Amino acid sequence: MFEFILKLIWILLSVFLIFIIFSRVPRNQGLTSFATKSDLLGSPNSTEKFLNNFTLALIIGYYVIAVKLNTMTTIF
8 A cells, every 4th residue: 555655656757847947948048138137147947946946856856755665676
């Protein structure tokens, strides 16, 4: 039962990560973004920092669950 719940969380996490990564707007848009840039030297604002940290935490969680599932199903 624990393995089933872990696999379900892993699948939902992977779908959510795909959605977050593909929905992010790329930062490099050429010279037009440089002319209209309001941030100093392109530093990210607090929302972008939060999204970067949140995405990183989810990716780490994804790998931890993947390793746990792999060790649970591996027969020595």
